[in-house]
Amino acid sequence: MTTRIVELRRGILKKNDELAAGLRASYSAAGVLVLNLVSSPGTGKTAFLEITLRELRARGARVAALVGDLETDNDARRLAASGAPVRQINTHGICHLDAEMIGKHLDGWEGVALGALDYLFIENVGNLVCPSSYDLGEGIRVALLSVTEGEDKPLKYPTLFNSADAAVITKIDLAGPCGFDRELALHNINEIRPGIRIFETSAKSSAGIEEWLAYLAEQRANRNA
Amino acid sequence: MHELSIIASIVDTVTESVAAYPGARVVEVRLRVGALASVIEDSLQFCYGIATDGTPLAGSKLVVKILPVVMHCEPCAADVELEGLQSFRCPRCGEPCSDLRQGRELEIEAIEIDEVEEAV
Numbered sequence: 001m002t003t004r005i006v007e008l009r010r011g012i013l014k015k016n017d018e019l020a021a022g023l024r025a026s027y028s029a030a031g032v033l034v035l036n037l038v039s040s041p042g043t044g045k046t047a048f049l050e051i052t053l054r055e056l057r058a059r060g061a062r063v064a065a066l067v068g069d070l071e072t073d074n075d076a077r078r079l080a081a082s083g084a085p086v087r088q089i090n091t092h093g094i095c096h097l098d099a100e101m102i103g104k105h106l107d108g109w110e111g112v113a114l115g116a117l118d119y120l121f122i123e124n125v126g127n128l129v130c131p132s133s134y135d136l137g138e139g140i141r142v143a144l145l146s147v148t149e150g151e152d153k154p155l156k157y158p159t160l161f162n163s164a165d166a167a168v169i170t171k172i173d174l175a176g177p178c179g180f181d182r183e184l185a186l187h188n189i190n191e192i193r194p195g196i197r198i199f200e201t202s203a204k205s206s207a208g209i210e211e212w213l214a215y216l217a218e219q220r221a222n223r224n225a
Numbered sequence: 226m227h228e229l230s231i232i233a234s235i236v237d238t239v240t241e242s243v244a245a246y247p248g249a250r251v252v253e254v255r256l257r258v259g260a261l262a263s264v265i266e267d268s269l270q271f272c273y274g275i276a277t278d279g280t281p282l283a284g285s286k287l288v289v290k291i292l293p294v295v296m297h298c299e300p301c302a303a304d305v306e307l308e309g310l311q312s313f314r315c316p317r318c319g320e321p322c323s324d325l326r327q328g329r330e331l332e333i334e335a336i337e338i339d340e341v342e343e344a345v
Contacts, residue, residue: 002340003252008242008333012234012256095227130227133263133331158310159263162325191312194321 016134019099023106023137030114033220034122036136038160039144040153041126044170046075047203048144049123053082055213056119064112066105067123068097075123085112096130097122099137118220128157140219145189146170147180154188161192166199166215173202228268231331232276239336240281246340251285253337259292259330260310266291294328 011017027034037045049065056063064085067075076088089097089105102122106114114120122138124131143164145153148171154161161167167189175182182200189198197215201208235254243249258264266289273287294307298315304326305315314321 002342003337004246004249004340005335005337006242006246007335008238009335010238010333012231012238012331012333015234094230129263133227155311159261162261162310162313163329190321191314192310194313194323 013133013135016099019103020135020137023099023103024139026114027120027137027139028223030117031224032114032117032120033140033216033223034120034136034138035140035142035216036122036124036131036138037142037144038124038128038131038164039126039146039170040128040149043126043144043146043149044203045123045126045144046078048168048170048201049121050079050082051203051206051209052121052212052216053079053084055209056216057083059213061118062116063119063121064117065121065123066097066102068101068125070094070125079123085109087112091125095125095127096134097124097136098134102136119216128153128160132160132163139223140165142166142168144168144170145185147172147175147178147185151181151185151188154185154192158192161189161196164193164196166197167193168199168201168212170201170203172200172207173205228264229272229276231264232269232272235333236277236280236282238333242336243281243338246338248341249338251282251336251338253286253288254282255288255290255334255336257290257292257330257332257334259328260294261325261328262331264331290334292327292330295326296322297324297326298322299324 039045053063065079066087066089068089068091069075070091070093073088076086079086087105087109089101122136141164143161199208199212239254243251270287277283295304298305300318300320301315305317
C-alpha cells in the first residue's frame, strides 16, 4: 500500500462559474444589463422591483424579471402587473439561485429574447448568505437592506455586502418610527464595502427611485459604450 | 445552508479524479476556503459524513484550511491581511481597501489516497 497526494486545485463551484461566464458573455453580446437582487426575506425586494419595472417601462425601457423563491408564484404574479414579462423560478428547498437555473429559465422563455431587452432583473431567493457564492453572470449585484432590519446587517453578513456593486436601503418611509440610525447604517455599509453606491429608497413614497433609475441608465450606457 | 450542495460537488470531483487510480482508497480531502466564501466548516463536516456514505470518499477525512482575507492597500502599496470581517480597512494605515486579493476561495487543494501496489 502506498500513499499518494494528488494535487487537484479545482474550484468547487467551477461548474457554476463556467456556466455564469457563458451567461455573462451572452448578456454582453445582447447588450442587456443584468442585475441580481439579494437580501433577507422581507426586505422588500419585490416592492422595490415593482416600482423599478413600472418606472422603467414608463420611460420606454424594455425590461423583464426572473424571480426566485422556494415555492409559490406569488411574486411573479405581483411583478407581472407592471406589464413586464416575468418568470418564476421555484427552487423547491434550495436556498439560492445558480447559473444553471438562470440558463434553463432563459431558454425557451416564450416571447422574451435577451437581444430585445435593456434590463433583466433577477430577484434572488431571500437569503443573505448562500446567494453570495453563486455567480449568475450578472453585471451588477445589488444588496438590499430595510430600515426595519437593523443598521448592523452589513457587519453581520459581510460576505454579501462585500461582494455587492450597489446597496439599496428600502422602506425609508419607516425610518422614523423604527428609530433607524441612518449615519450608522451608511458607515457600516462603507466599512464592509468602501466606496459602494448607496441608494436610500421607499417603494411607497418613491423616494430615491429617480436616483436609482439614473444609475441604471448610466451603468447601461457605460457598458454598451 | 448550501454546504450539502458543496459537498455533493466535492464528491463528484473526487470520484472523477480517483477513477484514474483503480482500487485506490480516499484517505483525506483537503480544501482551501476563503473567510469570505460563506461556508461554515462545522456544517461542511456534518454534511461530509452523510453525503460521502456509499461513495469512494466514504470514511475519508475532510481537512479545511481557512484563508484570511487579503486586501491590496494602495497607500501602503502592499497586500495586507485583515484580522476580521468587520472592517475592510488597512490594518497598517487605516485607509479603506476595496481591492480583494484573497478570501473568496472555495477549492479542493488535493486528495490523499492509498493505492494498492500491483503484484510484481
